[in-house]
Every structure is written in structure tokens, then in C-alpha cells.
Amino acid sequence: MASDTGTPKKVAKLDSSDGIGEYDSETQKALEAIDSCQNEIDALNEKASEEILTVEQKYNKLRKPHFETRNHLIQKIPNFWVTAFVNHPQVSAVLDEEEEECLHYLNKLEVEEFEDIKSGYRLKFHFSPNPFFETGILCKEFHLATSGDPASQSTAIKWKEGMNLTTKQSESQNRKRKYGLSRTFFSWYLDNTDPSADDIAEVIKDDMWPNPLQYFLAPDIEVEENGLESGEEDDDLDESVVEVHDDEEEDDDEEDEGEDDDDEEVEEELDEDEIYGEEEEDDDEEVGEEEEEVEEDEDAEAAAEEEQEEGDKPV
Numbered sequence: 001m002a003s004d005t006g007t008p009k010k011v012a013k014l015d016s017s018d019g020i021g022e023y024d025s026e027t028q029k030a031l032e033a034i035d036s037c038q039n040e041i042d043a044l045n046e047k048a049s050e051e052i053l054t055v056e057q058k059y060n061k062l063r064k065p066h067f068e069t070r071n072h073l074i075q076k077i078p079n080f081w082v083t084a085f086v087n088h089p090q091v092s093a094v095l096d097e098e099e100e101e102c103l104h105y106l107n108k109l110e111v112e113e114f115e116d117i118k119s120g121y122r123l124k125f126h127f128s129p130n131p132f133f134e135t136g137i138l139c140k141e142f143h144l145a146t147s148g149d150p151a152s153q154s155t156a157i158k159w160k161e162g163m164n165l166t167t168k169q170s171e172s173q174n175r176k177r178k179y180g181l182s183r184t185f186f187s188w189y190l191d192n193t194d195p196s197a198d199d200i201a202e203v204i205k206d207d208m209w210p211n212p213l214q215y216f217l218a219p220d221i222e223v224e225e226n227g228l229e230s231g232e233e234d235d236d237l238d239e240s241v242v243e244v245h246d247d248e249e250e251d252d253d254e255e256d257e258g259e260d261d262d263d264e265e266v267e268e269e270l271d272e273d274e275i276y277g278e279e280e281e282d283d284d285e286e287v288g289e290e291e292e293e294v295e296e297d298e299d300a301e302a303a304a305e306e307e308q309e310e311g312d313k314p315v
């Protein structure tokens with residue numbers, strides 16, 4: 001069950017009938033002090049509300065000429081209001097197709113708050129001549145009844161023959177509503193049974209009216225925020241993929257180059273070994289030849305000595 005988080009209601013001043021006498025003297029004094037403090041807070045809240053009301057009244061007067069200028073400019077844009085209504089999630093939930101067609105003739109919307117803001121406001125829908133009704137201005141007013149309870153009343157609609165949208169069956173009558181609502185725009189307009197729970201009127205007054213441009217531009221804003229940015233992200237992803245691919249190729253190329261370098265170094269080492277091997281073999285051959293020459297010289301000297309010795313012997 002939802003808890004009540006609203007503004008606390010003012011509590012009546014404590015007296016003996018509130019059972020305060022059931023507490024001990026110390027607790028009773030504390031409760032009386034709290035009650036006195038709360039009364040001062042409530043008095044300040046009431047004063048603040050009065051001052052806020054005065055400020056609101058002041059700025060409503062300052063805003064009025066700007067609203068009039070804006071309405072004048074809006075009338076230069078075809079289908080401004082019906083586009084804003086269709087783009088608004090809560091207002092569009094009560095629109096069927098024929099009502100959307102009718103709202104193409106809505107050329108001006110006004111929200112007028114009473115001098116005493118707390119006492120009420122009125123919504124005024126201005127229509128250009130259209131095939132649906134003859135009434136030029138539809139006005140729905142919210143005010144406090146003599147009893148002090150919220151009340152509302154609507155200007156009657158003078159429908160043209162066969163064009164009453166509140167009784168005519170629409171082809172989109174069973175269209176799924178985002179908020180699960182079965183009512184339509186004109187049935188809302190004519191319904192004054194429970195003005196205190198009129199959420200559509202509150203949405204138009206507090207959300208649509210202050211800045212209708214945001215709802216007129218809503219699809220473009222969504223495309224800009226979701227479409228283009230997502231497209232840019234895709235481009236970024238594509239670029240990153242290409243870059244990663246390029247990096248991998250570069251790494252592969254570097255590895256291949258490294259392997260080639262290693263192969264070249266191995267080949268150079270092998271060539272050097274072969275060269276050194278051939279040089280060593282040549283050296284060995286030269287040493288062998290020298291040794292053979294020495295041995296031959298030695299043998300020749302020995303033979304010469306033997307011949308000399310034989311020649312010296314007596315005959």
C-alpha cells in the first residue's frame with residue numbers, strides 16, 4: 001500500500017481532551033512545547049503560500065504578452081497543435097484517428113489562470129471552420145464550487161449532421177492505448193463528473209502549455225538523440241574494427257619481418273661457418289704441403305750425406 005508522502009496536515013492544538021494529561025509532567029511540558037513550535041511553523045507555511053501566490057500572479061502577468069506573441073507565431077505553422085498533441089504520450093493516448101483529423105483545424109490554444117490562482121483556470125481551444133462542428137471556441141473551465149469542492153464545465157459543441165465524434169464509431173476505436181485508457185479526447189472534454197481527477201487538463205495546463213515546441217519537435221529530437229548518435233557510434237565501431245585489423249596486419253608483418261631477419265642472420269652465420277671452414281681446410285692443406293717439402297728436403301740432405309760418406313771411404 002502506498003504511503004502518504006504529501007504535506008502534513010495541520011494538527012489541532014493540544015488540550016486536556018487529547019489525553020495529554022495521561023503523561024508525566026516532564027513529557028507533558030515537552031509535548032506542549034512541540035505543539036507551540038508546530039503552530040509557528042504552520043503560520044510560516046501559510047505566509048509563504050500567500051507570498052508565493054503573489055509572486056505567481058506577478059509573473060503570470062509578465063508571461064502573458066509572451067504567450068500571445070508565441071501564439072501569433074504558432075499560427076504561421078500548419079498543424080502545429082495537432083502535431084504537438086499526437087507527440088505527447090498522455091494526450092495522444094486519448095486521441096483516435098478521426099479526432100486527430102479534427103484537431104488539424106485547431107489553430108490556437110490558450111490557458112488562462114484566474115486572478116486567484118487557487119480558484120481555478122480555463123482551457124480555450126480555437127478552431128478554424130471545419131466539417132465537424134460549428135462552434136469556433138471550445139472552453140473547459142475548472143473552478144471551486146460554492147461548496148468549496150472542485151467543479152468544471154464545458155462549452156457545448158454544436159456538431160454538424162452525422163459528425164458527432166462522441167457517438168460515431170471510429171475505425172481505431174479498439175486501438176491499443178499506451179496508458180490503458182478507453183476514453184477519447186472529446187469525451188474527456190465533455191466529461192465533468194470528476195474534475196479533481198482530470199489528469200488530461202492538468203497535463204495540458206502544466207506540461208503542454210508551458211513549452212509546446214518540445215512536443216512539436218519530439219520526433220526530430222528522438223532521431224537526433226537516438227538515430228544520429230547511434231549511427232556515429234556504428235561508424236566509430238567500424239573504424240575501430242578497421243584499425244584493429246590494420247594493427248593485426250602490421251603486427252603480422254612485423255613478425256614476418258622479424259622471422260625473415262632471423263633467417264637471414266642464420267644464413268649469414270652458416271655462410272660465415274662455410275667460409276671459415278674452407279679457410280681452415282686451405283690452411284691445413286698448406287701446412288701438409290710444407291711438412292711434405294720439409295720431409296723431402298730432409299731426405300735429400302740425408303741422401304747427400306750418405307753419398308759423401310761413401311766417397312770419402314778408401315778404395
